[in-house]
Amino acid sequence: MTRKKVKHVYIADVTARKATFKKRKKGIIKKVNELTILCGIQACALIASPFDSKIEVWPDSEGTRHIIERYQSTSIIDRSKNVSQESFIVHRVAKAQDQVKKKHRENREKEVTLTIFQYLKSGIIPQQLNFEELKDLERLIEKNIKQVESRIEELS
Amino acid sequence: MTRKKVKHVYIADVTARKATFKKRKKGIIKKVNELTILCGIQACALIASPFDSKIEVWPDSEGTRHIIERYQSTSIIDRSKNVSQESFIVHRVAKAQDQVKKKHRENREKEVTLTIFQYLKSGIIPQQLNFEELKDLERLIEKNIKQVESRIEELS
DNA sequence: ACATCTATCTTTAGTCT
DNA sequence: TAGACTAAAGATAGATG
Numbered sequence: 001m002t003r004k005k006v007k008h009v010y011i012a013d014v015t016a017r018k019a020t021f022k023k024r025k026k027g028i029i030k031k032v033n034e035l036t037i038l039c040g041i042q043a044c045a046l047i048a049s050p051f052d053s054k055i056e057v058w059p060d061s062e063g064t065r066h067i068i069e070r071y072q073s074t075s076i077i078d079r080s081k082n083v084s085q086e087s088f089i090v091h092r093v094a095k096a097q098d099q100v101k102k103k104h105r106e107n108r109e110k111e112v113t114l115t116i117f118q119y120l121k122s123g124i125i126p127q128q129l130n131f132e133e134l135k136d137l138e139r140l141i142e143k144n145i146k147q148v149e150s151r152i153e154e155l156s
Numbered sequence: 157m158t159r160k161k162v163k164h165v166y167i168a169d170v171t172a173r174k175a176t177f178k179k180r181k182k183g184i185i186k187k188v189n190e191l192t193i194l195c196g197i198q199a200c201a202l203i204a205s206p207f208d209s210k211i212e213v214w215p216d217s218e219g220t221r222h223i224i225e226r227y228q229s230t231s232i233i234d235r236s237k238n239v240s241q242e243s244f245i246v247h248r249v250a251k252a253q254d255q256v257k258k259k260h261r262e263n264r265e266k267e268v269t270l271t272i273f274q275y276l277k278s279g280i281i282p283q284q285l286n287f288e289e290l291k292d293l294e295r296l297i298e299k300n301i302k303q304v305e306s307r308i309e310e311l312s
Numbered sequence: 313a314c315a316t317c318t319a320t321c322t323t324t325a326g327t328c329t
Numbered sequence: 330t331a332g333a334c335t336a337a338a339g340a341t342a343g344a345t346g
Contacts, residue, residue, distance in 0.1 A: 006321080006342075010196050015313090020342080021195045027340060028187050031323095032201065035184060039177045040166050042211075043203040045188065046227050050195045055227040068224055071202050071211040162325075162338075171330095172325085178331095179324060186323095187340095315346085322340070329333080 021050055029058045042067045177206055185214045198223045 011017040025047055032045050044064045048055045057064040167173040181203055188201050200220045204211045213220040 006190075006194075008190060008193055011194050016342085017195055018313095021191070021197075023341060024187065024191050024194070028184065028191060028201075030340090031180065031184050031187065032203075034164060035177070035180050035203070037164055038162075038167050038180070039173055039206045041177075041204045041206045043201065045184075045199065045201045046223050047188075047191070047199040048197045048223065048226070050197050053230065055198075055223065055230055057227065064227075067202050067204065067211065068228075070204070071213065071220075072224075074209060074211055174330095176325075183323060317345080318341100318343100320340100320342090322338100324338080325336095327334080329331105 017050060025056065032058055042070070044068070173206060181212065188214055198226070200224070 011020055028045055028047070032043050035041065036043050042063075044067045045058045046055055046064070047057075167176055184201055184203070188199050191197065192199050198219075200223045201214045202211055202220070203213075
């Protein structure tokens with residue numbers, strides 16, 4: 001009587017879709033939970049609801065945040081294979097500091113680099129950035145500084 | 157012959173753990189994929205490997221990034237229930253701009269706020285921040301500005 | 313709408329190659 | 330180390346209350 005051949009296509013019927021979503025979400029979360037226990041690992045799932053804009057996560061928001069941060073760090077490292085992220089950052093900062101000492105003058109380029117360094121240390125932006133990302137960030141900070149300066153000028 | 161009662165505890169044997177991890181990870185990803193199709197939603201899974209530091213994600217890094225960003229936005233909204241995030245940001249920026257025009261002088265407080273606004277617009281930091289997070293960010297930016305200024309002074 | 317049931321489908325632990 | 334196999338365990342579609 002209970003026929004089942006799940007066609008893997010979008011479920012048009014709202015009631016059926018909602019029921020399936022609820023059951024399967026529960027199943028997935030159970031499986032993810034089991035995997036973390038059986039294998040002693042971290043894992044998380046983020047699932048958007050079809051019925052409201054909320055995204056459900058497993059485990060709690062704290063655990064999810066941790067693994068997301070861990071993922072973001074490592075994925076960025078992977079993207080910049082050509083240079084070790086650690087030596088890259090260390091070298092960049094050391095170079096910026098040297099330049100500051102040598103040139104002995106106000107220099108926006110170094111201001112930007114130092115700002116980036118502070119943000120990296122603080123964790124506001126990922127601890128590792130590849131060259132392209134760093135360049136984007138530099139351009140953004142430079143733009144900000146210019147805007148702030150022009151606004152200040154405008155008011156003087 | 158094939159006896160199975162899965163005890164839900166850590167699998168001590170390395171070989172068995174690896175085999176189970178591989179099988180179950182595949183299963184979870186399949187289930188998540190099916191859920192997204194059946195219900196027409198976004199979902200992702202992040203799974204740390206027990207054998208190297210890499211975190212595997214489903215779907216690709218691009219899709220994962222999107223849903224993470226969506227999650228981070230909404231979760232932060234939820235945390236600052238007391239005030240709508242949109243009106244909060246809009247109000248804060250408008251106020252800062254008003255102050256700039258009225259006081260007609262260089263003012264670090266506004267510089268900080270404008271910098272935050274730029275970062276918010278750019279997506280470098282989450283689009284929504286609650287009061288505590290905004291305060292932390294303000295303190296950080298202020299500290300950065302002071303450090304940069306003192307370094308510039310030191311060199312003049 | 314939700315809870316329970318259960319026949320059937322799907323996953324997977326243990327085993328072998 | 331990685332597939333393939335298979336029977337038991339587990340998940341769930343559709344039905345019913």
